[in-house]
Amino acid sequence: MFSKKNININCDVGEGLGNEHLLMPYISSCNIACGGHAGSLEIIDKVISLAKENEVLVGAHPSYPDRESFGRKIMNISLSELQTSIEEQITLLEERAIKQDIQLYHIKPHGALYNIVAKNEKLASIVLDAIENTIKNVYIYAPYNSVIANAALERGIKVKYEAFIDRNYNDDLSLVSRNQPNAIVTDKKEALAHLLKMINEEKIITINKKERGIKATTFCVHGDHENAVELLQYLNQELKLI
DSSP: OOOTTTSEEEEEEOSSOOOHHHHGGGOSEEEEEOSSSSOOHHHHHHHHHHHHHTTOEEEEEOOOSOTTTTTOSOOOOOHHHHHHHHHHHHHHHHHHHHTTTOOOOEEOOOHHHHHHHTTOHHHHHHHHHHHHHHOSSOEEEEETTOHHHHHHHHHTOEEEEEEESSBOBOTTSOBOOTTSTTSBOOOHHHHHHHHHHHHHHSEEEOTTSOEEEOOOSEEEEETTSTTHHHHHHHHHHHHTTO
């Protein structure tokens, strides 16, 4: 039977929507914005407290230091500036978590940073350097067979392959751009079918109706999805019947 502990559903939180109290009962792990694209000390502390109350694993969600574009655009900054920012973001979240006797479980890059390190070796290395310089014994959430996942494994950093319940995929397993009208999966039944195919068959149907192999051990629903709470409630209800 489904439980939060045997299917890891994660959610991006701490991004200013204030819906975390509604999301936490239905997720296994959370990725907390830590000042790069969103977040504040007050929000971080509140979200960590909610995660602790609901026995949800806590992770840092660092991004390009770009609040204006919510971390969804690649920034033209130096590698050293980027690495410093990521280290500061991880350190901030770790320090706030320790104050509540919580150990960070994972790191998950956000937005444009997440997408680019899946393909770019140099930037993937910057993120991994930042992790190694700030914290030990954490997972990194990353796409299956991505540049950053493979590089992390080579360094001995633990990886949980991540896939997205509420996003559509291109044939190369990249996410359909948010600029496209079909980027987001909004239908609950479609999202469930999407998830079950990944869990049971390790496959996904792309936006062009092609079947592709994919592996994942954690599955994301975005906290800013238009019906995130309703979707998570539905998934939990249906998964318990399986």
